[in-house]
Amino acid sequence: MKKLNKIAMFLLLVICGVGFTACGGGKDNDGKIEIEYWHANGAALTTVLEEIKTDFEAKNSNYTVKLVSYGDYDTLRDTITSAIAGGIAPTAAQTYPDHISLYLEGEALQSLDKYINDPTYGMSAAEQAQFIEGFWAEGVIYDQAGTRYGMPFNKSTELMYYNADIFAKYEWDVPQTWDEVIEICEKFKQTEEYAQANTANPGKVFGLGYDSEANLFITFTQQYGAVYTSFGADGKGVYNAFGGVDEDVLKSKEAMTWYKDQFVKGNIATSTAFGTDYCSDAFKAGQCIMTIGSSAGATYNDGQQSAGVKFTTGVAAVPQKDLENGQVIQQGTNVSLFKCANADEELGGWLWLKHMVSYESALKWALETSYFPIRKDVLASEEYQNHIKGNIVADDGSVVQGVQTLAAKAKEAGLAQSDWFYTNVAFPGSSKARDNAETIVQQILYGEGVSVDAAYTAAYNSIMND
Amino acid sequence: MKKIVLTMFVLIGLFVIVSCDSPNNDKEYTSDTYDWKTTQTDKLKLTQSYTNKDFIEDGIGEVTPIRYVDGDTTIFETKQGKQIDVRYNGINTPESTYRIEPWGFAASKYNKSTFEEALEKGAKVVLQAESLTERLDSTGRYLAWVWFVYPDGDSRLLNLELAELGYAFVKDASLTQYGKFFTDAIFDISTKNLRIYGEVDKDYDYSTEAKEMSIKEIRETYGTEEAIDAAREGFTSPLIKVSGVVARKNGQTNAYIQQYDDTTGKYYGIYVYGGYNSISKLIEGAYVQITAKIGYYYGSLQITDLTSDSKIKVYTFDAKDQIAVVDETCDAINDIRAYDKIGNLVKVNDLTVTGYKNSDNTSAMTLYCEYYDQNNQLQKLNVRIDQNVLLKDPVSGEQILSGQYFMGKTFSSIIGVVSYYNGATAAPENAYANGHIQLALTTMDDVVFAQ
Numbered sequence: 001m002k003k004l005n006k007i008a009m010f011l012l013l014v015i016c017g018v019g020f021t022a023c024g025g026g027k028d029n030d031g032k033i034e035i036e037y038w039h040a041n042g043a044a045l046t047t048v049l050e051e052i053k054t055d056f057e058a059k060n061s062n063y064t065v066k067l068v069s070y071g072d073y074d075t076l077r078d079t080i081t082s083a084i085a086g087g088i089a090p091t092a093a094q095t096y097p098d099h100i101s102l103y104l105e106g107e108a109l110q111s112l113d114k115y116i117n118d119p120t121y122g123m124s125a126a127e128q129a130q131f132i133e134g135f136w137a138e139g140v141i142y143d144q145a146g147t148r149y150g151m152p153f154n155k156s157t158e159l160m161y162y163n164a165d166i167f168a169k170y171e172w173d174v175p176q177t178w179d180e181v182i183e184i185c186e187k188f189k190q191t192e193e194y195a196q197a198n199t200a201n202p203g204k205v206f207g208l209g210y211d212s213e214a215n216l217f218i219t220f221t222q223q224y225g226a227v228y229t230s231f232g233a234d235g236k237g238v239y240n241a242f243g244g245v246d247e248d249v250l251k252s253k254e255a256m257t258w259y260k261d262q263f264v265k266g267n268i269a270t271s272t273a274f275g276t277d278y279c280s281d282a283f284k285a286g287q288c289i290m291t292i293g294s295s296a297g298a299t300y301n302d303g304q305q306s307a308g309v310k311f312t313t314g315v316a317a318v319p320q321k322d323l324e325n326g327q328v329i330q331q332g333t334n335v336s337l338f339k340c341a342n343a344d345e346e347l348g349g350w351l352w353l354k355h356m357v358s359y360e361s362a363l364k365w366a367l368e369t370s371y372f373p374i375r376k377d378v379l380a381s382e383e384y385q386n387h388i389k390g391n392i393v394a395d396d397g398s399v400v401q402g403v404q405t406l407a408a409k410a411k412e413a414g415l416a417q418s419d420w421f422y423t424n425v426a427f428p429g430s431s432k433a434r435d436n437a438e439t440i441v442q443q444i445l446y447g448e449g450v451s452v453d454a455a456y457t458a459a460y461n462s463i464m465n466d
Numbered sequence: 467m468k469k470i471v472l473t474m475f476v477l478i479g480l481f482v483i484v485s486c487d488s489p490n491n492d493k494e495y496t497s498d499t500y501d502w503k504t505t506q507t508d509k510l511k512l513t514q515s516y517t518n519k520d521f522i523e524d525g526i527g528e529v530t531p532i533r534y535v536d537g538d539t540t541i542f543e544t545k546q547g548k549q550i551d552v553r554y555n556g557i558n559t560p561e562s563t564y565r566i567e568p569w570g571f572a573a574s575k576y577n578k579s580t581f582e583e584a585l586e587k588g589a590k591v592v593l594q595a596e597s598l599t600e601r602l603d604s605t606g607r608y609l610a611w612v613w614f615v616y617p618d619g620d621s622r623l624l625n626l627e628l629a630e631l632g633y634a635f636v637k638d639a640s641l642t643q644y645g646k647f648f649t650d651a652i653f654d655i656s657t658k659n660l661r662i663y664g665e666v667d668k669d670y671d672y673s674t675e676a677k678e679m680s681i682k683e684i685r686e687t688y689g690t691e692e693a694i695d696a697a698r699e700g701f702t703s704p705l706i707k708v709s710g711v712v713a714r715k716n717g718q719t720n721a722y723i724q725q726y727d728d729t730t731g732k733y734y735g736i737y738v739y740g741g742y743n744s745i746s747k748l749i750e751g752a753y754v755q756i757t758a759k760i761g762y763y764y765g766s767l768q769i770t771d772l773t774s775d776s777k778i779k780v781y782t783f784d785a786k787d788q789i790a791v792v793d794e795t796c797d798a799i800n801d802i803r804a805y806d807k808i809g810n811l812v813k814v815n816d817l818t819v820t821g822y823k824n825s826d827n828t829s830a831m832t833l834y835c836e837y838y839d840q841n842n843q844l845q846k847l848n849v850r851i852d853q854n855v856l857l858k859d860p861v862s863g864e865q866i867l868s869g870q871y872f873m874g875k876t877f878s879s880i881i882g883v884v885s886y887y888n889g890a891t892a893a894p895e896n897a898y899a900n901g902h903i904q905l906a907l908t909t910m911d912d913v914v915f916a917q
Contacts, residue, residue: 107543406718
């Protein structure tokens with residue numbers, strides 16, 4: 001149903017997209033220009049956004065910002081897609097790379113280069129250099145010309161969380177490679193903790209659980225040296241690892257075969273094995289002692305929240321096949337601007353986005369949410385460094401040091417692996433690749449009698465016939 | 467060919483929706499003036515058989531509602547007599563329990579009233595799982611489609627209706643069997659900024675200026691029997707600034723704070739809930755000012771919506787001497803009308819553990835205790851150990867995992883926070899039974915056992 005829905009949306013854009021460029025904002029009752037910003041953040045994050053908005057409105061008296069939350073990224077994407085076709089797109093929105101590609105099909109997005117380079121309203125080269133390179137680079141992956149359609153806003157990565165108490169008890173080193181992970185998994189199977197967990201949940205205990213099956217596919221494909229997707233010579237998207245390029249398919253299959261073999265041995269699994277979308281509950285219940293999940297979801301993996309034996313959660317980099325060629329996903333969203341019939345509204349939208357990624361806003365976002373700082377000056381700031389190290393200064397000058405929260409640990413460990421961040425290109429239909437990546441993993445691990453080859457063939461056919 | 471036809475069908479369907487949408491200038495709509503329809507909900511019907519099936523075993527089955535928690539969560543009893551917490555699949559309503567969000571109470575009220583109306587019309591309630599593999603949410607609740615099946619055979623999906631009426635965000639629905647209905651259901655209302663999509667909730671306090679209040683004022687304003695009763699039906703959660711010393715921690719992100727009141731010469735306390743947020747400044751002995759909201763958790767007044775450390779100002783870490791433990795008798799605190807004692811850190815004596823209950827889903831424990839009152843009559847008082855609290859045996863250092871540890875032991879003294887909880891048996895007639903006053907234990911350092 002999902003695919004059908006996307007196809008319909010896509011075709012609709014193609015048919016109706018050109019020319020429907022009115023934005024959802026406009027004049028409000030006070031004669032101010034209203035900027036509509038659509039996003040998918042929940043209530044807690046929206047509270048922080050509200051504060052950023054208040055600050056923007058105080059500094060830009062001609063504008064008001066209307067924040068509209070959809071609470072869900074797929075719903076946000078589908079609604080914007082329909083809104084573009086109906087000529088009622090928002091002024092600006094939170095965007096994933098796949099979303100940007102889709103909106104570009106409707107010619108609905110404004111190139112940010114138009115404003116970044118504006119002598120009055122733009123950003124200096126020094127200002128642009130403040131953004132962390134990997135995050136900033138994701139804004140220009142949509143065509144071979146490198147046109148900018150996004151700026152980073154809430155960014156995260158994957159990390160490995162582990163049960164530090166069990167590791168300490170058995171004096172195990174934290175694994176850095178997948179081979180080391182398997183060694184730990186085999187040792188775990190000999191422990192009393194494994195026996196107890198297996199008695200409580202027979203057949204549902206593994207050394208490691210991976211939250212996102214799509215991320216697992218993409219990251220393993222990258223770690224095995226294959227290209228996941230790319231642009232072809234004609235500028236169109238290529239689904240390399242699914243069937244587009246033989247060499248990449250072989251490497252990707254080798255990666256998935258390895259994962260399946262270890263799954264069969266009871267060493268590693270994914271969230272589906274535990275009947276949930278995430279492994280956090282299984283991790284806290286002792287059904288796995290390592291889990292790979294989002295750095296933004298650290299608190300959900302807090303062993304102190306366990307319903308059984310409480311434990312300290314450790315945080316480490318995602319294990320690698322080759323430490324000399326590390327590959328870790330960077331994830332999270334960008335912010336993008338839509339083409340508006342009203343030039344003042346479009347300019348206002350740009351100013352709002354520029355404000356969102358400014359030092360002050362980015363610092364607030366990095367301090368008050370579980371996302372990374374997107375800027376080097378925020379990263380280097382005293383406030384952020386105190387936050388990340390858990391140093392608290394009281395009004396009377398007294399200091400308490402080292403009260404590092406799990407979320408802070410995750411931010412620290414996440415950015416420490418930033419040299420390994422990879423970015424995939426995005427193009428119309430590239431979201432199909434992600435959907436099918438998840439399907440491949442599920443089929444290989446949990447599909448009855450489905451071979452690795454059959455899962456890849458089915459996925460590639462699905463992508464190409466969609 | 468079939469696929470193409472289907473694609474075109476959806477395409478046309480979508481196009482109709484978009485075409486029917488008014489242009490961009492329809493800003494004047496409010497939920498009072500909008501012509502609300504439930505077109506998608508009217509169209510969708512339950513087609514799967516549920517006869518002689520059980521929701522847990524078979525993924526579909528008839529159930530009976532036990533308690534309406536909020537807009538998207540209800541506790542049901544299955545035909546097998548098992549009580550289950552069910553989170554409605556595909557949607558997410560704004561909060562109305564541990565924190566208050568715009569439209570949260572409206573969603574909660576609509577959920578409850580819809581059930582009441584449907585049951586009055588003789589509808590059966592049927593839960594349907596999307597699949598038998600991934601059916602739990604991140605907090606261990608069952609995810610389900612909640613259907614009303616009426617005597618005439620008609621059926622309605624409550625999840626979709628809540629979304630279509632702007633009481634619920636669509637959440638993780640797109641990959642499900644009903645995903646398309648949800649996308650279409652919210653398009654018009656969301657682009658017209660109705661209800662949760664940007665409309666002002668008249669029953670929500672949007673003020674950004676926090677009102678400074680003492681804990682005493684908060685207790686006297688929001689902690690009375692009348693206030694707690696009224697809050698069950700709806701509550702405008704105000705933004706406040708409150709100061710106090712962190713008297714006890716309750717896990718990493720939660721704490722009890724305490725403040726001395728000069729006018730009465732008494733101490734007042736209140737629970738601060740930080741939940742899953744990243745909070746590090748609630749350090750025992752620190753004197754802090756917190757900017758957050760007032761809320762209730764199962765009738766228990768608390769400071770909530772503490773979203774980050776930036777909402778906490780630390781005056782000093784050196785205020786341990788301001789933590790006061792008040793000597794009380796069990797009788798004095800075991801009184802639901804003693805509102806000025808709720809939230810206080812107290813020490814009581816001679817309490818014997820005669821039973822216990824370990825929570826099914828968390829590490830929380832309730833110790834059923836007895837004491838003799840001044841008339842030498844045996845009385846009951848519970849000690850509560852919250853799920854966030856880590857208690858260790860003082861000798862072995864092992865975590866205490868069950869209330870069994872305390873069975874038969876007598877606390878010659880125990881220090882805890884007087885707290886109130888009207889959770890699972892919160893039917894109005896039971897709301898103020900003595901079982902709702904508990905002593906919250908946070909550390910074994912506060913316990914002395916009788917030899």
